[in-house]
Amino acid sequence: MVKVIPDLTLLVQMVIFLGLVFILNQILYKPILSIIDRRKKQLEESENEIQLFNDSVDKKVAEYEEKLKLAKLSASEQKKEIIEEGANQAKKIVDAVRNEIPSIAREFQQKMEAEIQKAQAVLDGHSKQLSLEIAQKILGRPVQ
Numbered sequence: 001m002v003k004v005i006p007d008l009t010l011l012v013q014m015v016i017f018l019g020l021v022f023i024l025n026q027i028l029y030k031p032i033l034s035i036i037d038r039r040k041k042q043l044e045e046s047e048n049e050i051q052l053f054n055d056s057v058d059k060k061v062a063e064y065e066e067k068l069k070l071a072k073l074s075a076s077e078q079k080k081e082i083i084e085e086g087a088n089q090a091k092k093i094v095d096a097v098r099n100e101i102p103s104i105a106r107e108f109q110q111k112m113e114a115e116i117q118k119a120q121a122v123l124d125g126h127s128k129q130l131s132l133e134i135a136q137k138i139l140g141r142p143v144q
Helices: 008-139
Strands: none
Touching: none
């Protein structure tokens, strides 16, 4: 039979082991865990900042698209207004010209009649003179 005598070395080794665990916990594990926690917090903060930035970008893109849509609508309305205004001005010009055509035609007709009367007066004067000359040549003597 073997008799085991309790030895104090086992107890000393247990105390040394527990002391080593305590010292390693203070010197090694806690600093490493704190660094890991800090990095995890930084990562979460970075993710939050990225999410806020993405939300901000999405919001600005939506605002830009809305402004672009409004600008296109405004440009379309202005284009329609300009086209309508141009059509109205063209109509006014055409109407004015149509209204002036009869008066221009009357003035032209009056001028033509005046020119015709002048030409007839000149021709009447020349026709009498011409007929007298023809009669004189035919008769061979002066005619009064």
